[in-house]
Amino acid sequence: METTLTEADLLPLAAEAVGHLKATGRTVAVAESCTGGLVSHLLTSVPGSSDVFRLGVVAYANDVKTALLGVSEEILSRFGAVSEPVAEAMARGALAAGRTDLAAATTGIAGPTGGTPDKPVGTVCFSMGSDAGYVTLRQHFAGSRSEVKLQAARQVLTWLKEAT
Amino acid sequence: METTLTEADLLPLAAEAVGHLKATGRTVAVAESCTGGLVSHLLTSVPGSSDVFRLGVVAYANDVKTALLGVSEEILSRFGAVSEPVAEAMARGALAAGRTDLAAATTGIAGPTGGTPDKPVGTVCFSMGSDAGYVTLRQHFAGSRSEVKLQAARQVLTWLKEAT
Numbered sequence: 348m349e350t351t352l353t354e355a356d357l358l359p360l361a362a363e364a365v366g367h368l369k370a371t372g373r374t375v376a377v378a379e380s381c382t383g384g385l386v387s388h389l390l391t392s393v394p395g396s397s398d399v400f401r402l403g404v405v406a407y408a409n410d411v412k413t414a415l416l417g418v419s420e421e422i423l424s425r426f427g428a429v430s431e432p433v434a435e436a437m438a439r440g441a442l443a444a445g446r447t448d449l450a451a452a453t454t455g456i457a458g459p460t461g462g463t464p465d466k467p468v469g470t471v472c473f474s475m476g477s478d479a480g481y482v483t484l485r486q487h488f489a490g491s492r493s494e495v496k497l498q499a500a501r502q503v504l505t506w507l508k509e510a511t
Numbered sequence: 512m513e514t515t516l517t518e519a520d521l522l523p524l525a526a527e528a529v530g531h532l533k534a535t536g537r538t539v540a541v542a543e544s545c546t547g548g549l550v551s552h553l554l555t556s557v558p559g560s561s562d563v564f565r566l567g568v569v570a571y572a573n574d575v576k577t578a579l580l581g582v583s584e585e586i587l588s589r590f591g592a593v594s595e596p597v598a599e600a601m602a603r604g605a606l607a608a609g610r611t612d613l614a615a616a617t618t619g620i621a622g623p624t625g626g627t628p629d630k631p632v633g634t635v636c637f638s639m640g641s642d643a644g645y646v647t648l649r650q651h652f653a654g655s656r657s658e659v660k661l662q663a664a665r666q667v668l669t670w671l672k673e674a675t
Binding site for chain 2: 354375377379382383384385386387388390391392394395396400401402403404405406407408410411415444445446457458459460461474492493496
């Protein structure tokens, strides 16, 4: 449990992610639901991030996920917005919309309301990848709305700084 | 000059903006360039913001402004990305893409590099409006990249909490 994580703690990680992408000549797009723009904000806090960061889509409404990211209504209704298949579809959509080398996506329940027995508050699904393939992950984070957002952003930044 | 502005200072303003939109039954989309997701992050930090916030587009690359927000290449080349006409076109594009009642946009030079004599670091153009019309504004903020982002975000949140 990371009750003390702050945005300032994540700035060095964001700088590492931007540095890694720059060093390896890749661009990135981010599709965010539960993180609500935090990943984009952290990446763009790094001077020179415009060399690698091209697009962030904060797709809070389901029909926005469909219209802007091409997430099909079928997988939204079949798996629910908070699911690995939707996370991967969001990442694929961000990659296509941003015409980037890499894309990452988050979809989850930041709370304090909106949880279900199957998907409690703090549940977050992630995906990251490229045309070569995507990895997906489902995690559960403890803490407040803010803490869930921060822990989820940390996962994305960690992936980006290690992207092969 | 606001050298001490922090994100924590803006959270009450974000809560007021969300509360005002909720009370007046309006939805909002945000198109961000220089604020890089900070406005979306602040709005979505407010519990219940999903009732009013539908879409954020962090359009860092010019061709992304065109592809996702419909900003014409003609006004981008004629006025430059940091201009009132581009800010208004971004807001109009966000409103259409998010199918919202209101939209706001930011485009500017957060720094530390990228300034010109005509548009020094800290120059930010804003637009906010609805189908009834848009207001635009050009401001210059002092301070670091982070301080420029924060001051620009404050302008958008202030507009949203007062939106008529």
